[in-house]
Amino acid sequence: MKLAYTIVTIALSVSFLVFGIAKLLRVPAMRNLAEHVNFSVNSYVLIGMLELAAAAGLLIGFAYRPLGIAAAGGLFLLMLGAIVVLVRNGDKPKDWAPALVFGVLSAATAGLAIAA
Template identity: 50%
Template sequence: MRQAAAHLGMSVRLYRVVGALEVAGVAGLLLGLSWMPLGVAAATGLALLMAAAAVVHLRHGDPPVRAVPAALLALISLTYAATTMTAG
């Protein structure tokens, strides 16, 4: 974890905060199965977080394949939010 944080130019503390936000996003998605507004908010936040992660990987010279998981999760999260809002 320390090596990954250093590679991306982050402090270990910030890297842990990002991890906590990811866990909170997943928890929000699961709780959103019971209360739709929470799921939509969690999906939107997770999409923003993952889009930022993809950008950070690319800016630090990682090959594009390293950014694909984050970009894919951002798209899945946006799809979840849009589908949930449409199904309302």
């Protein structure tokens, strides 16, 4: 159980570090996504900050488990929000599937953190 928790947590942390940095740096792909869902670039930067905070929380969770659980729960809620926004925007399942996958991984991370 502990190995699975470690692997999933590191993978999720690295992913959201990359996503968060991309939003903070306002890379063109992130600006395009913000425009696609009618968000301001500044709103996307704030989402990037949340992603970075959650990634850090996941990693700190190795030392203080409650923070890791809270960070995973926060990412789950963030991905749920992303799915809602994309569905309301009329996007197809293939467009919101990545948010679904990361939401499931976030929930799995929280569950594994509790069980480990």
